[in-house]
Amino acid sequence: MKVTKAVIPVAGLGTRFLPASKVVAKELFPIVDRPTIHYIAEEAWRAGIRQLVFVTASGKGAIEDYFDIDNGLELFLEKKGDLERLRMIREISRAVEVHSVRQKQQLGLGHAILSARNFIGDEPFAVLLGDDLVDAKKPCIGQMMQVAEKYKAPVIAAFRVPEDKIERYGIIDPDPRPVAKRVWNVRRMVEKKRIDPPSNLAIIGRYILPARIFDILESTQPGVGGEIQLTDALIALNQEHQILAYEFEGDRYDAGDIFGFIQANLIYGLRRPELKPRLLALLKQLCE
């Protein structure tokens, strides 16, 4: 199961961030000084995935520009002798090869993934959702690639969520006996269900999937919210091939939610030596 390509859906409207997301794609909102999408791409490339396909919509063109080489800017920084910034700008634009496909209708996550079919072809591939920021020593998608390789199985990332947040997620019903530490056989999955959830183990936006999922998505009918749900296609895939849920090592922030976004900014900001003392002083002052 060698994974060399990742699908990153970025076509969503980002209504939770209106009015800001009216003019700037939410994927470009910065966590400290890098757009959210930078961390997502960085996770893929640290796991050895170089080819990214963004599933985009109108108004999202700046995401591709962000990963493009900007000769004018590089020359400017070089002349100015700002080598650290030059290094950063260069790194991101050379690390990954970016492609894009348009999702012409907003028919749901499953439909967005299906839009990338021609680019992926017949290979297993990764999916990374931009709202889920995973902070981990070893990239989350890389951890999952190892599990997929070892068990020759599709893998979905899982994370325990509080009871009152369950209805926001796809929820897994794991076999009570784990396959290994952090690895579960998926018995069942349900998408955004308020009543009788099978557990508190949520699906997080990282997946390692076989190309077979595209055939399944072709005939997946609209589900929750009238959208073609990836979870519904996964339920069908699980009938053919045991899917594994993997409780990754690392912390996860919901960057698609205003609180999660501010939380990530604070935590990532506190890691910056030039910001930490002032941020701590500010927090202390606010708590007094």
Ligand code: G1P
């Ligand atoms: C999607 C999936 C859901 C998953 C979530 C993770 O939902 O459909 O199963 O739990 O991502 O972030 P969305 O947040 O796109 O509505």
